[in-house]
Amino acid sequence: MEKSDRKSEILSVAARLFRERGYSAVSMRDIAQEMEMKAASLYNHITSKQQILVSIVIRIAEEFTVGMERISSSGDSAIHQLEQLIDLHIELTLHDPSVIACLNNDWMHLTDSDLKYFLKMRDKYEEGFKAILKRGMSNGEIANVNLEVIMFSLLSTLRTFYLWYGRKKLLSGDELKIQMKRVLLNGIITSA
């Protein structure tokens, strides 16, 4: 996927393997084998294993950050902003599920400034999320339930969407968005 130069191929292969086994369980020789070359040759394109991880994780984290800025600075209603966030997660997940898996599971292997930068973005994202919910609550758009519970409930589902999309692809992207919004926003109980 993505650009077909050698470096991008490595990142793509690495993300796939990281998703399957986790960062630490994947060796440079594993990645090389999948690329049909020797481990040493990888270093013509990348500078370290760590840098592969950074490239994958930071890039996608920045996409979420940009998305949040765009959405939360629009003047739309809180509910409509939530719908756009749902779209954002679904789109990025469908585009490359393995990268989302790395974002979820392997960020912990970032070090120093990269880790710091990542955590800052994650924090900012969640703050943006909460701000939207808060506004929706004072509006009366959103039910007055514990803010953190609502946010983490929504985020859990959106963040781990890659897990079950990998197993069942029974719905088209658009149909998926519709169903997700209904379940996440309207709830489950009939005529609640």
Next chain:
Amino acid sequence: MEKSDRKSEILSVAARLFRERGYSAVSMRDIAQEMEMKAASLYNHITSKQQILVSIVIRIAEEFTVGMERISSSGDSAIHQLEQLIDLHIELTLHDPSVIACLNNDWMHLTDSDLKYFLKMRDKYEEGFKAILKRGMSNGEIANVNLEVIMFSLLSTLRTFYLWYGRKKLLSGDELKIQMKRVLLNGIITSA
């Protein structure tokens, strides 16, 4: 936590480290250091690193299996059964968040028969879940939205609850159960 014999201590320490860094990134020397002993000494109590993982993951998976059997064989309404499942997840998570983290993130490092056994249990659990939802739908208790979407939405939140409980413990266990049920079952939009 748990029994204080040496083996249980090792499992507890290991689960904590696995949660922080992932199975592959934790060495026997790491575990030993945390136990204030040498790596070789661990083998007086356990037979391998792999077995530590198996003990942790299979045990908790069995607890979920038993819980599902108990709940789904009761004659309660679908909604009430879902409420009991929410309680089950919250209780097991509060009891030992690290073990739940291992269940979620490290099962992939199980091998052969252990992996097979785990996957069988996971499958059975999800089948039980779907059966409840299905009954609730034909009952009219549960809104007629895509079954898989509902299930994975609920399960995502319940399974990754340990993530945010680790960061914010602002609610008591009982209060948590109430809020979770409201959000997960009744939804978010006001007067939907």
Next chain:
DNA sequence: TCTACAAACTAACATTTGTTAGTTTGCGTT
């Protein structure tokens, strides 16, 4: 045809890994 260079290779390195063998230590029971 010659040159330059990207991109592959082989060989080796210092560490870290899980694990084993054999030994020591301390304590409760005879």
Next chain:
DNA sequence: AACGCAAACTAACAAATGTTAGTTTGTAGA
């Protein structure tokens, strides 16, 4: 005092790891 035993230790192992140095190969431009 002697014994048995659980639980710690030291030392070592082969294998796997990330990475480097130096070399070869193929191809595009002069």
